[in-house]
Amino acid sequence: MKNKLNNLTNKEWLKFQKSWFIHNPPPRKKGVLVHPAKFPETMAQEFIEFFTKEGETVLDPMAGTGSTLVAALRAGRNSYGIELNPKYAKIAAKIIEDERKVLGEKVEGLTSKVINGDAANALDLGLATFDYVLTSPPYWNMLRAKGSENQQKRRDSAELDVHYSDDPNDLGNIEDYAKFLEGLIEIYKRLKSLLREKAYLTIIVKNVKKGGKIYPLAWDIARELGKTYTLKDEKIWLQDNQSLAPFGMGSAWVSNTFHHYCLQFRNE
Numbered sequence: 001m002k003n004k005l006n007n008l009t010n011k012e013w014l015k016f017q018k019s020w021f022i023h024n025p026p027p028r029k030k031g032v033l034v035h036p037a038k039f040p041e042t043m044a045q046e047f048i049e050f051f052t053k054e055g056e057t058v059l060d061p062m063a064g065t066g067s068t069l070v071a072a073l074r075a076g077r078n079s080y081g082i083e084l085n086p087k088y089a090k091i092a093a094k095i096i097e098d099e100r101k102v103l104g105e106k107v108e109g110l111t112s113k114v115i116n117g118d119a120a121n122a123l124d125l126g127l128a129t130f131d132y133v134l135t136s137p138p139y140w141n142m143l144r145a146k147g148s149e150n151q152q153k154r155r156d157s158a159e160l161d162v163h164y165s166d167d168p169n170d171l172g173n174i175e176d177y178a179k180f181l182e183g184l185i186e187i188y189k190r191l192k193s194l195l196r197e198k199a200y201l202t203i204i205v206k207n208v209k210k211g212g213k214i215y216p217l218a219w220d221i222a223r224e225l226g227k228t229y230t231l232k233d234e235k236i237w238l239q240d241n242q243s244l245a246p247f248g249m250g251s252a253w254v255s256n257t258f259h260h261y262c263l264q265f266r267n268e
């Protein structure tokens with residue numbers, strides 16, 4: 001097989017083609033615990049290794065504490081991240097620096113750059129073209145909702161953030177769902193001119209529950225962004241190590257939602 005997309009063997013390629021996977025995040029390192037919602041580098045690496053070749057360049061426009069960039073380094077890819085919150089951008093830069101020390105010579109020629117800024121201004125940052133975008137947005141303003149046990153534990157700790165920031169440009173601070181969705185889609189749409197022709201964009205996201213109903217964030221992104229990129233597929237990320245909570249028990253159906261959608265779009 002002539003492989004134009006990545007450096008995987010046929011067997012590795014086939015394995016990734018399954019439409020669902022279980023990935024239980026390994027325990028987080030101390031520095032990144034402060035961030036309320038990151039995805040695991042180990043999972044990001046699998047996506048990067050499927051959707052790019054070694055030496056290509058990945059962008060995460062909402063980079064948080066830099067999971068995509070760390071994964072890209074480990075996979076031998078260049079990477080750029082944009083992150084609004086200066087605290088997270090600083091943590092990301094430090095984590096990348098540490099990772100570079102661990103990986104040593106083999107990553108010497110690779111670029112990994114975190115830019116502290118607003119993803120809405122991505123086109124003004126003088127960035128070149130990317131071969132892949134891997135990202136995860138704020139799940140609307142859910143971090144501000146009275147929430148899960150996990151949030152409660154974080155609230156009790158002075159060191160851990162329970163929401164990303166108070167910055168008005170932080171999408172996680174937009175109260176109105178329609179406005180939030182519009183702002184988010186606009187950011188993703190603008191990235192089109194930075195994405196190479198035929199390159200992929202993966203968005204990791206959940207539908208969100210609020211006030212006793214579902215706001216289908218993943219499905220809304222799929223529908224709206226499918227007008228700009230080709231919506232190719234979904235891959236379902238299952239977490240199988242979470243504690244079940246008795247939400248609604250005895251009176252109403254409320255699921256314990258332990259799955260995320262990894263939405264695949266292509267610039268074509």
Ligand SMILES: C[S@@+](CC[C@H](N)C(=O)[O-])C[C@H]1O[C@@H](n2cnc3c(N)ncnc32)[C@H](O)[C@@H]1O
Nearest residue numbers: 038039062064065067084118119138164170171
């Ligand atoms: C779900 S988190 C991303 C976590 C990241 N994937 C990781 O693993 O660390 C979403 C991030 O988007 C950032 N954010 C929110 N609005 C933004 C904006 N307008 N521009 C750039 N980043 C933004 C938040 O500060 C938050 O870190």
